[in-house]
Amino acid sequence: MNKNVLITGTSTGVGFESAILFAQNNFKVYATMRNLKKADLLKKRIEQEHLDIELLFLDVTNVASISSAVETIIKKDGKIDILINNAGAGFAKTTEQSSEEEIRWVTEVNYHGVVFCTQAVIPYMRKQRSGQIINVTSVGGLVGQPFNELYCGAKFAVEGYMEGLATYISDSFNIKITNVEPGGIATEFMKSAVEKTTDKGQLAHGEYLPIFEKYLAGNQKRANEGKEQVYQTGLEVAEVILKVAKNDNPPLRIRTSEWAEEFSKLKTQADPDGLKLVTQIKSSFL
Template identity: 80%
Template sequence: MKRNVLITGTSTGVGFESAILFAQNGFKVYATMRNLKKAAPLQKKIEEDNLDIELLPLDVTKMESIEAAVQTIIKKEGKIDVLVNNAGAGFAKTTEQSTEEEIRWVTEVNYHGVVFCTQAVLPYMRKQKSGQIISITSVGGLVGQPFNELYCGAKFAVEGFMEGLATYVSDAFNIKITCVEPGGIATEFMTSAIEKTAVEGQFATGEYLPIFERYMAGNQKRATESKESVYQTGKEVAEVVLNVAENENPPLRIRTSKWAEDFCNLKTEADPDGTKIVNQIKDSFL
């Protein structure tokens, strides 16, 4: 019997590639996105390769949308085996110059969406005494970076949420928890981050501008000089996600490239996959 997987944010990038890869490897895939008008590329791939993928609308910022998608899957399958929390959005702007709406938006999309999707599937995974929750976080969930503090704050929150969850649901209900932590990804995610950041053509103003210009120059230098070592394709990251889903004993944390591993080394050297800290917390509290 096929394991079924619910993946959020599948219109482009890692989510798009994950939907295809999971289906090619024997999963029944429920590929979701906020706007099904963006589903044409995935629909084309489904038809060309006869993939077992069903498209569903799901907006991670709206609980009723999440519940509707989950209920559709439960009615058809009776269970949800894997949830891949992939939907997210980049944001690079100073805290001081960000609006209340922008701050709420970046938190809703990158953190609250993960919590609400997880909350929606947990009752079913708990009852079936099995399941897997994989959240695509970021090296920015481990290491804060200039002009990305609001994005990093949301991703740090996801890391803490997943870590806390892992300390008790894994043993009690056989629900496996993993954070997949990419570095740079050469996908539309990068483009959307720039578009969302731009406000009347400006990213930062006043005293922040020269710092931001240095930051952007550094980004451009890395993109041109170290593209192969820094930036992965969506498919490369999706391959890591699939490997995690097929792992009998998946790690709590996994970076997706050597660059990401090196970038986070000061934070992760003592406990690269998160196993030690989870065991320590269980010993201390449970």
């Protein structure tokens, strides 16, 4: 039986491209999303290319839906080989002007969802003594950025959670963990982030406005400088994810572009793939 893969957030962007790419490479794909009404484009590709993709409802902020999706896969296949924690949402806003609801939301989607999806698959991977958990994080999980501190905080949490988990679950149960760390991605994710960015009208009479205008100008400048490869396509990131899935000894973390590598270099140059630190932690604690 071919390996199966559960992917979250597949209606657009990296998740959409990953679902198609993995199916094209002979994986059985369970493509999940919060709103199945957004699955039309994926359904069209499935029909056109006769892809082995099954659509399932899964809302990463709803534990019951996560459990239901995992149980469906287990009943059909008896196993889960790979989990790709892809679902996430961009958020750019000042801490001062973010509501309690917004702060909880960005944390639920980008961090708690990853934890609960991981928690749901681990028992089955542990019993089968094999599995792989791949997380689409961000250079924002390594480097804090202006007006993105709440998003970065959630992604930092994913990085720390997975780093700690990898220290004992990989050797003991043969469950490999990798954080895939893109820079900017030119997908619906970016559009969503912009829509949730601080309304300039709210800043018009505040001290944040000149800082925020510099931030927006810098984003636009980088977007226009394609040679720097700041904004990758969803497919380019999906290709890195597939490479990780096919690697028998995958890294703990990997950047997806030269720009992302350079941007986070001060944090990663001593241990680019994260494996040295994991080894050190294991020798210290286990």
